[in-house]
Amino acid sequence: xxxxxxxRDDQSGKYKKVVVQVKSGKNLNVGQIRDLKGVMxxxxxxxxxxxxLYEPTRPMHQEAVAAGFYLxxxxxxxxxxxxxxLTIGDLLAGKQLHYPRLDPHATFKRAPRxxxxxxxxxxxxxxx
Numbered sequence: 001x002x003x004x005x006x007x008r009d010d011q012s013g014k015y016k017k018v019v020v021q022v023k024s025g026k027n028l029n030v031g032q033i034r035d036l037k038g039v040m041x042x043x044x045x046x047x048x049x050x051x052x053l054y055e056p057t058r059p060m061h062q063e064a065v066a067a068g069f070y071l072x073x074x075x076x077x078x079x080x081x082x083x084x085x086l087t088i089g090d091l092l093a094g095k096q097l098h099y100p101r102l103d104p105h106a107t108f109k110r111a112p113r114x115x116x117x118x119x120x121x122x123x124x125x126x127x128x
Contacts, residue, residue: 001039005049009100010074017045018099023052030059036083037067046070048083049097056085072100 003020021036033050040048047070050056067083080098 001043004043004045005097005099007099007101009072016047016100017043018047018049018097019043019045020049020051023050026054028052028054028056028060030057030063033060033063033083033085037063040083046082047080047097047099050083050085051088051091052085053088055087060085070099075100 001019002022005018005020006015007018008015019036019039021032021039023032033056036048036050039045048067050060050064064081064083064085067081069079070082071079078100080100084097086095086097
């Protein structure tokens with residue numbers, strides 16, 4: 001597993017997971033997709049993403065399709081492929097990973113706001 005994306009598809013406050021695996025070599029094979037399926041089970045991830053520099057093989061696509069769809073219970077009619085294969089060329093062309101984006105800020109934690117210099121309360125004593 002090379003990365004993880006958190007997402008929410010309901011208002012429960014619980015986050016779901018997309019596991020990401022990246023391969024840069026030319027020797028792509030269906031075993032790598034099966035390995036990603038195992039990682040998805042171990043990590044209890046709902047969706048898996050396989051990113052590669054080169055085009056995947058036909059058996060890799062077939063294995064990904066056989067993984068089925070993630071069907072969020074709180075988003076009726078929505079379905080997302082459980083295992084998605086994207087190349088770097090796909091990403092550069094604008095193609096995106098498909099997963100529920102109910103809360104677009106779920107992936108990143110916000111840093112607390114900070115001001116440079118003294119706060120306004122600290123400055124009041126220096127106004128004389």
